[in-house]
Amino acid sequence: xxxxxxxxxxxxxxxxxxxxxxxxxxxxxxxxxxxxxxxxxxxxxxxxxxxxxxxxxxxxxxxxxxxxxxxxxxxxxxxxxxxxxxxxxxxxxxxxxxxxxxxxxxxxxx
Amino acid sequence: xxxxxxxxxxxxxxxxxxxxxxxxxxxxxxxxxxxxxxxxxxxxxxxxxxxxxxxxxxxxxxxxxxxxxxxxxxxxxxxxxxxxxxxxxxxxxxxxxxxxxxxxxxxxxxxxxxxxxxx
Numbered sequence: 001x002x003x004x005x006x007x008x009x010x011x012x013x014x015x016x017x018x019x020x021x022x023x024x025x026x027x028x029x030x031x032x033x034x035x036x037x038x039x040x041x042x043x044x045x046x047x048x049x050x051x052x053x054x055x056x057x058x059x060x061x062x063x064x065x066x067x068x069x070x071x072x073x074x075x076x077x078x079x080x081x082x083x084x085x086x087x088x089x090x091x092x093x094x095x096x097x098x099x100x101x102x103x104x105x106x107x108x109x110x
Numbered sequence: 111x112x113x114x115x116x117x118x119x120x121x122x123x124x125x126x127x128x129x130x131x132x133x134x135x136x137x138x139x140x141x142x143x144x145x146x147x148x149x150x151x152x153x154x155x156x157x158x159x160x161x162x163x164x165x166x167x168x169x170x171x172x173x174x175x176x177x178x179x180x181x182x183x184x185x186x187x188x189x190x191x192x193x194x195x196x197x198x199x200x201x202x203x204x205x206x207x208x209x210x211x212x213x214x215x216x217x218x219x220x221x222x223x224x225x226x227x228x229x
Contacts (some may be wrong), residue, residue: 001173003156036216038157045206045220046149046157057218089157093215097170099159 004029004090004102011108017078020105022090023071028100030071034093037066037075040104041086049088050075077107085109112137112144114207114221122201122228128194132207132221139188140165145214146190148181150203151223158203162214163190170214197228 147162208217
């Protein structure tokens with residue numbers, strides 16, 4: 001299975017909005033509603049931020065939102081804050097009943 | 111609240127077997143609607159799904175690792191384990207154990223991770 005495609009890096013200023021894309025195929029992202037996003041700060045375990053494309057677990061800020069169109073899923077962070085600076089990974093269920101991750105995107109808050 | 115803690119050797123020789131255990135606390139590992147899994151992250155690289163196991167022992171594995179990986183569950187000890195055979199330097203990574211209620215393709219509880227070096 002091939003990794004999902006994410007941009008290596010994105011950046012934005014405090015208060016702005018950014019969007020991270022995650023492109024797969026019809027066998028993963030495009031074929032199922034089971035896309036998730038994880039936030040990882042340096043030397044920390046990842047944290048689930050979005051599941052089922054657009055749902056937020058309890059306790060996750062509504063500044064984080066997810067969407068999907070065709071084979072591409074997106075994570076949008078609005079009202080950027082310094083604490084949002086981290087690596088972000090998308091993940092999808094696949095037609096082989098496995099899980100595939102994206103390569104990760106480093107978000108820099110300028 | 112489920113809490114997870116990885117344990118195992120931090121150094122493994124090439125061609126040998128990597129064995130890790132994840133201790134589960136705060137919740138019964140026998141709960142029927144929970145899935146337990148492993149994720150790894152090579153130094154400076156992204157996340158890689160290794161596999162998952164249900165309370166009843168049904169397993170799901172990454173096909174790229176399938177022939178070398180096995181995940182098992184020991185309800186009497188409230189822990190689950192990972193074995194990776196014939197390791198090489200490419201298996202050097204931080205290994206995380208994870209859990210999620212109802213489905214295995216999301217992970218909402220993570221251990222702190224343990225570093226395994228193959229050398």
